[in-house]
Amino acid sequence: MATVPTYGLRRLNSGRPWMQNFRRSSILSSAIPAIQDSEESQFDSPKPKTQSYFPKRGQTLELVCESLAFKGKGVCKVADTGFVVLCDRALPGERFVGRVTRKKGNYAEVTKVETISPHWDIVDAPCEYAPNCGGCKTQNLSYEAQVRAKEQQVQELVIHVGKFSDKDPEFSSILKPIVPCDIQFHYRNKMEFSFATQKWLPRELLHEKEDGASGYALGLHAPGFFDKVLNVNKCLLQSEPANTVLAAIQECWRDPQFGLSPYDVHSHDGFLKHLVLRTGRDIKTGLPELMVNFVTSSYKPELLKPLVEKISAIPEVVSIVNNINTSVGSTSVGEQEYILHGKSAITEILRGLTFQISANSFFQTNTHQAEVLYKLIEDCAGLRGDGSEIVLDLFCGTGTIGLTLSRRVRHVYGYEVVAQAVSDARRNAKLNSICNATFVEGDLNKIGENFGKDFPKPDVVISDPNRPGMHMKLIKFLLKLKVPRIVYVSCNPATCARDLDYLCHGVVEQNIEGCYKLKSLQPVDMFPHTPHIECVCLLELR
Template identity: 40%
Template sequence: KSGDVLTLECTSLAFGGRGVCKLPGGFVVFCDRAVPGETLEARVTSLKGGGRFAEATKVSSISPCEHRTAAPCPHFERCGGCTWQDIAYAHQLTMKRDQVVDVMTRVAKVDQTRVQNIVGDCVPSDKTERYRNKMEFAFGPGANGRGVVIGLRPSGNHSDLVEIGNPDGCLLQHPVADEVLRGCRAHLDSNGNSSLLDAFNRRTGEGVLRSLTVRVAVDENGETIAAVDIAAATRGDDEDAALRGLAEAIAKVRGVASSGGGDADGEGWSGEDVEVLSGAATLPMKLRGVTFALSAPSFFQTNTDQAEKLVAAVEDACGFSGDGTEVVLDLFCGVGTLGLCVAKKAKHVFGWEVVPEAVKDAERNAEANGITNATFRRGDLAKLKASLPGPDIVIADPARAGMDESLVKVLRSIGAERIVYVSCNPATQARDLLRLKGGDGGEGARYDVRYCTPVDMFPHTPHVETVVVLDRI
């Protein structure tokens, strides 16, 4: 029952990184931070599936697995962001590949005799610390409800806050982002945590400061710069003046922008009412020779060095002939990241996106880089496909939820020779691969999974990005 402390042996990993542990009789317990080969004590937090299995959190390790190592971050036990930080990095890569192999066989139904040859080794990150170009922090009330602290929410916990701003910072973010946190912290402290800049309270709707997003880049002069978004609730003139004072106090910042009100719960940032408080609202991010103008909250790969490897893997996966004759359809193109990077090898790139602001950004990025063979559209792809030339290659990079079943049907009706499917969630990707293979029936082209390249974009976490190549049968 919930609250029981059990002695468990972890035998494997479930997708997402939780350890799979079995009690005598076969009862399964999914345990956070458990690693195959480890014997541990864990506290049951809940029963699931009508009591068929349980979830638990690790209390202590009785017999650690051979791949355990000391976690370098002082916030490791409480933060919940880097759940694999105490596992040797080489073994992290092995576990990530194993998870991809598991979903490819179990969900995508790739034959077990082929899957080991199809799934390549996980591409390692050159940096395992200080690799993130973007971090999002929350503001919260200080001790006894007084003052303001800056930190991260523990996994699955929206009320507690692990203070990060002082003194150690976060080992994942760039040192310049640590300077931003320290500057923000120092200004709030020097003003006695003025009530004009209280942390936003979700329950009461009072307060101003909601979140702090820091994005770091290197400018054209080789200088490290940052853009900062201070998400703030609706405020009056006095609060607005105090917020501008905070913006001006943060050191080494190219631009500071306030993202406006959001909803009553402090959520719902839309990017529609960005107010520049100091400097510029965007900064340049360069990827494979293409420069993208981004605001602090814009979507962009957060591991810049690994993004180079990811885009290189996508470019290789496209299999360009070299004569510049291929037409590419870039689905979920966002600000044009993948499409603009491969445009130099294509006859034309057609980007498709549902977010109108992203389409505008993609068009601006193409113009700024002198790329003339890229066109970006939004709307219903099923209706748009009639106005598009038949693509030779489709690149798809959907959100974690994967592709809607109706979109898979459209892709099969388009019938491109090759699909390059990029995913940050191999489980939903595997579901879509089965559909593209024709495993659920339906009309249109059928595809064969040729190979899969896992890329480690997030060291010390269970997350893995995958690039899968499918060819029309």
């Protein structure tokens, strides 16, 4: 997948009061600026009673977690002062001791030192790695409490960032209850593991530190660290066959006779960078089929041969590819790709259509819940079904949304920045004998005056951007285009709330009026045990 420009609210929103708060803070990485704003906006009210109170770095505080903020951090207030403190992995109701690690504008961050009494809705986390893994942060919170917290976060963002009033009599019917995910484990069809020169161990296990090859790690990043990898032999979020592959590789890759070395993110030496496992389905048998993608720093197929021999014997493995990534960054997308065994792509079935998925193309990560999501999108699109309508599918990836709607419309036009995803979308159209879909490669952050001249005026726009949301150029285009319906699908409720504000209430400082009415906003849980939230929003022209 392409790297997406990290443009942010800063440029889009200058002059907004809540933007001032955003500027003062930097809770999260600058690549996801809207989330900073969203968290900040949640803390603006009530104001700390004592503005001058500020804990010192290294100070320990006894705290109680009140709620979960976006990105899953626990929100606590310091007794007597009301000063806001955020803590990763603190869960609502938990009383704990935290040490102040970072001080920000009007809040601080702490790390948990010790739990005094557990949170409400506690359950046993089934995964042995859950307390330390960066993947699942809320496995020990009951699933009901997880979805409740997500629903609450969306509501707060819609009010504080989107500026929709909960006093509006229609508010409760617009904001729908979250759709939970029926499958809470083994739901991910793609997992990316990283290789590292040293296993990361929690403080209490530091005595188990090993040197040399036995100390190498293959697993998931410790929360917040690009250079610390927790070694994992299985992951409860991925499929069972994917766990068989992971275990087979773990069993042998450190063997000195293979001469394999993990890539060192500091010295930039070493060979193995990532292991990406994707699970699809054989369209004839419906049984799982797997793609194994080794991401390496150079092309040395002879080094991978023993691993390829071992894992190609696993019946579900139908594709082994090698992506060569020579950059010093941590991305898993290669500049070149080589097929080491079997096919170059695997297949998956979604809403009755067949899709080919190659190593670097985007495909919804939870196939089961994608069926639910796409049904919601189709319902929102409100197509007449008489084959007369035009659909514009923005950020179309491999074309999945547009293609699933194509049978009921005159034509689908899809736009996407990643060339490989566009060619997959075209291939997917052919594979399903769909002739009324056109996919175009293009950067929707850089649209010019001519955008919109190559397709007839759409009846419905589907927009499914990734985390930064829509660029102001695209917002302006949509406000001018005035299609009857927009279905906005979002994986980031903070940028979603911002864009809904623009489309409905306008962009005041640019003298642009909004012309849409938010008819419904449906949160969907695609990723149990993680802080991620998906939303499907329906906007109708006023």
